[in-house]
Amino acid sequence: MRSVAIRFGQMLLVLWAVATLLFFLFRLMPGDPTLAYIDTTFTAEQQEALKRQFGLDRSLFEQYIAYFSNVFHGEFGTSFRSKRPVFDIIFEVLPNTLALTALSITIAYVFGVLVGAWLAWKRGSVAEALGIPLVLTLRAAPEFWLGMVLLAVFAFGLGWFPSGGANSAGMTYGSTLERMTSADFLHHLILPAATLALYLQGLPLLLMRSNMLDVLQEDYVMMARMKGLPEWRILLLHAARNALLPVVTAFALGLGASVGGNVVVETVFSWPGLGRVLVDAVAGSDYPLAQGAFMFIALILIVMNFVADLLYSVLDPRVAHG
Numbered sequence: 001m002r003s004v005a006i007r008f009g010q011m012l013l014v015l016w017a018v019a020t021l022l023f024f025l026f027r028l029m030p031g032d033p034t035l036a037y038i039d040t041t042f043t044a045e046q047q048e049a050l051k052r053q054f055g056l057d058r059s060l061f062e063q064y065i066a067y068f069s070n071v072f073h074g075e076f077g078t079s080f081r082s083k084r085p086v087f088d089i090i091f092e093v094l095p096n097t098l099a100l101t102a103l104s105i106t107i108a109y110v111f112g113v114l115v116g117a118w119l120a121w122k123r124g125s126v127a128e129a130l131g132i133p134l135v136l137t138l139r140a141a142p143e144f145w146l147g148m149v150l151l152a153v154f155a156f157g158l159g160w161f162p163s164g165g166a167n168s169a170g171m172t173y174g175s176t177l178e179r180m181t182s183a184d185f186l187h188h189l190i191l192p193a194a195t196l197a198l199y200l201q202g203l204p205l206l207l208m209r210s211n212m213l214d215v216l217q218e219d220y221v222m223m224a225r226m227k228g229l230p231e232w233r234i235l236l237l238h239a240a241r242n243a244l245l246p247v248v249t250a251f252a253l254g255l256g257a258s259v260g261g262n263v264v265v266e267t268v269f270s271w272p273g274l275g276r277v278l279v280d281a282v283a284g285s286d287y288p289l290a291q292g293a294f295m296f297i298a299l300i301l302i303v304m305n306f307v308a309d310l311l312y313s314v315l316d317p318r319v320a321h322g
Contacts, residue, residue: 004310011306018298022291023067024060067291076295077288079281086292089277094296095176096166097266097273099189101258104196109251112201113244116208123213132206139202147195147268154191161191164270192269200258204247211243249308256304259297 048057058066070077076086119128138146155163162168166188173179263275270276274293281290 007306007309011302014302015299018302019068019071019291019295020064022294022298023064071295076292079289080286081281081284081289086288089289090274090292090296093273093277095180096271097259097262097275099180099185100192100196100262100265100271100273101255103189104193105200105251105255105258107193107197108200109204109247109254111197112204113208113247116205117212117243119205120209120212135202135205138198139206141199143195143199143264144268146198147192147265150191150195151268162188164188166272192265192271195268196258196262196265200254203250203254207250208243208247211246215243249311252304252308252311256301259300 074087076090078085079089082089115131119131122128151163154160166185167179167182168184168188171179171182171184173182179185259274262271262273263278265271266273266275267279274296278290278293278297280286281293
């Protein structure tokens with residue numbers, strides 16, 4: 001419990017540091033957020049009144065104290081541009097980001113674990129000689145390039161999938177759950193999820209292969225072979241099972257990182273998610289919305305790091321005792 005409390009305290013400290021950096025980063029950027037509201041007919045007094053309305057007439061220190069007071073109470077303010085609460089905007093698009101992340105990372109890690117174990121089992125074969133360079137190429141390729149290739153082939157070329165958005169124009173649904181379980185939503189989800197999965201699969205595949213190569217040299221694997229156990233059973237129940245530990249913790253880290261990494265994919269596919277909201281908010285100098293989006297991404301990433309740390313201690317008692 002003491003170890004968990006220390007890690008939790010470290011997580012809170014990181015969140016405070018991230019929130020502080022975000023606060024000063026956006027206010028030191030060039031551009032005036034009130035320009036979106038100021039009309040050419042506004043007098044100087046009206047412009048000052050507008051700044052007072054958003055609290056931009058205060059000193060940076062006063063804005064900082066007010067910002068953390070609001071964050072502590074779970075209030076991220078109102079968007080400068082849409083004049084809606086930041087929480088409402090974020091939770092409106094958050095399900096889209098979570099759906100994209102969950103599907104893509106599940107595909108990437110299931111594929112990576114299975115193929116990585118198989119390539120380790122087939123070490124020195126033609127399949128390994130061709131598979132490893134292909135995996136490295138996909139891992140090194142930029143996400144926007146992968147997305148553009150898939151769009152060119154499957155959306156514009158073959159016309160199998162839509163080129164952007166999360167739903168077809170004119171479609172209406174009674175609830176968010178009904179919309180996200182509809183065939184139309186899933187049809188729009190395939191290409192962005194495939195792009196992200198192709199990019200993410202390299203880490204679990206190479207990690208699983210590396211772990212498997214070490215595990216296959218262990219004495220218990222040799223003993224299983226001497227017992228005459230089937231090869232598939234040795235692979236799955238003895239070797240792969242013990243090679244999964246680092247992959248499980250990498251999954252937790254990858255889940256948090258991919259939420260923030262969705263920005264590029266969501267932009268390429270015009271996916272209405274947290275990443276696209278973040279890009280639009282930064283471009284429009286919408287401080288509250290940009291800070292709220294960044295904070296949510298940072299919160300998810302930091303929490304998943306905390307979970308991965310705990311998972312490693314639970315799955316490998318040697319780490320906890322150490």
